[in-house]
Amino acid sequence: MLNATYPKYDEDYLPLNLSKRISANEIRSSKPKDIPSPSLPKNVLIKQQSNITNTSAEFRLSSETLLQWSNLTVCKESDNQVLLNGLNGEVYNNHSLAIMGSSGAGKTTLLNYLSKKMATPGLKKTLGDITLAVNGKNETKHMNEISAFVTQDDILFENLTPRELLHFAADIKLTTKTAEEKNTQIENILVSLGLEDNADTKVGSVLNKGISGGERKRAAIAYELITEPMILFLDEPTSGLDSTSSYKIVDLICDEARRKGRIVIFTIHQPNAEVFKLFDNFLLMAKGGRTIYNGNAHEAIEYFNNLNFPCPKKKNPAEYFIQIISNTPVLHSEENLDEQKIRDEEYHRTLEFFEGNAKKQEILTDLSQLEPSIGQIIKVKNSFFTELGILMSRNRLLVQREPNAFYVRMFQSLLFALMILIIFFRISNGNDAVRDRTGCLIFVMNLMFSMNFNTPLVSFTHEKVHFYKEQDNNMYRITTYFLSKASAEIVIQFLLSIIVWGFVYFPCGLNTYSYENSLWFTLTVFLFGYSCVAMAYLFSVLIDRMELVPTMFPLLIFSQMMTSGYFVNIKNIPYWFYPFKYISLFRYSYQALAYNEFDHNTDLDCNDPKVCIIPTVDFEESKELSVLLLFLIAIANNIATCVVLKVKAYLNSRRK
């Protein structure tokens, strides 16, 4: 297959008519007439500049979009191994580009760099430029706002259904559409992706079965398509799909480009001949990010034919192309070493020949020739409260559907409260009063801590992945996201506090001096629970690697408990341990609960001064101040979490 004689490069065999594609104006005029004028998605508007006309108007204009990359060279940081070897290319709106190549050729790496959506740790761009020109103006910085990326591993909330996911994305992104328009659009996308029958089945995951793998893939595509991105990147959208579904998907995404004026760039493995016919532009890559073919897909067969690599008539061209750029290894043995060497040399010569030919033809639009037209991209966002409402309603669904986050938490706290009730029922007022009451309060704190630290920590650690992805897509503000989470937690804390109050406070016979005591008790329990959740969120965003959590967790808890004041007198701890004392949720909570219990408790009847030492004598803050500090620490933790999220989202975007 590879021992062909290489003809000289000939201008007539140019793919994609690239040699003729020199100026943007020529490209414009070469567009088919029946293609409607490309338009921006509704949520991205072009704002007219004030010195033109109609200063306050924000309206949609037809736009010419061009994504171009030139001499894009990417290496591994560790050993400078080249992964993308000086790639050139460009795609105009109304066009799609299919990227094919052997596994490890660098297709995903190219998409990651073009989209600027995925972090690429361990890689560095050594050369090259990526430019997004909209209406002749460099708008590369707006890439995130106007593009979407369907990753190979779908990142979707497993407890939501495809329809709920689409509603959320439409509500967040399609800010200028009416509810009816959004519904129609959602139903159309569900039908066009064949999801209408399973639109109300939850997405699920490996352990939590929901829709099928192929349906999940289609749901991920629908989730991005509904937001009407100007540029859509898809990494292997057809993997795991049968040939009919693959055909439908490729047909749909190429059609999205043709009819709706988008740029669609996707990688694909082994398309069949029918799917290959749907391609518009086609980039074939070999290992090391080398360009083998870059041009019009319909001219690829003729191109390789002219290079003396004719595709057999009955063969699937996509399969043939992969075959001619693959190096087939021979079985490893002493005798085979020479044969392998010859094959390797031949393989490298073939690749060099292909790459040389392909490179000679790569002529890109001269960006300086583009005529900038008026206007700038601005993003229309939902109002703060609309966005908060949308996020709150998604959060409500997530909390309801995540058994650990709600029902199991409620059930466990009921069981835990019942155990406290059984042990401390009608607690002693005599000589054991202090020990028993203190023990009861400590168990209440342990109940609230165990219900409010681990579950939020685990669930938020999983949810962070979605958060970062949605931040990449500029979907919402960090503050609204966090407020929506906090509001869901406040409801949970309220229910938990009521459970503890109902099952512990009166049945166990805690201080009934006045009704205010039971209110202070409930308020302290509520704030302590919420502070634990806030601490869990902060812990989760500070530690990215889930496997480190079990190691770090005991350190955190020990430092909090040791400085709580109930195991050791707070005055006896070393002064360098004081910082932990000041941030100990357990200490403020214990102080507030103990003051509440022992101050003015007229029921107490302990007469042995050796066992009846009231713990409050060593406390440093009053009940009211302790409760206030508990509240302030919770707020400080929330603010710190927002800041860390913001910084990490920013650093993630810088790394791309």
Ligand SMILES: Nc1ncnc2c1ncn2[C@@H]1O[C@H](COP(=O)(O)OP(=O)(O)OP(=O)(O)O)[C@@H](O)[C@H]1O
């Ligand atoms: N962050 C990274 N650090 C080190 N090497 C990387 C990194 N990302 C990609 N690579 C290497 O770059 C090469 C290209 O990877 P890439 O994922 O782009 O291939 P691909 O063409 O998408 O393959 P596939 O078809 O199997 O998905 C591979 O050899 C891979 O090991």
Ligand SMILES: [Mg+2]
């Ligand atoms: Mg890949």
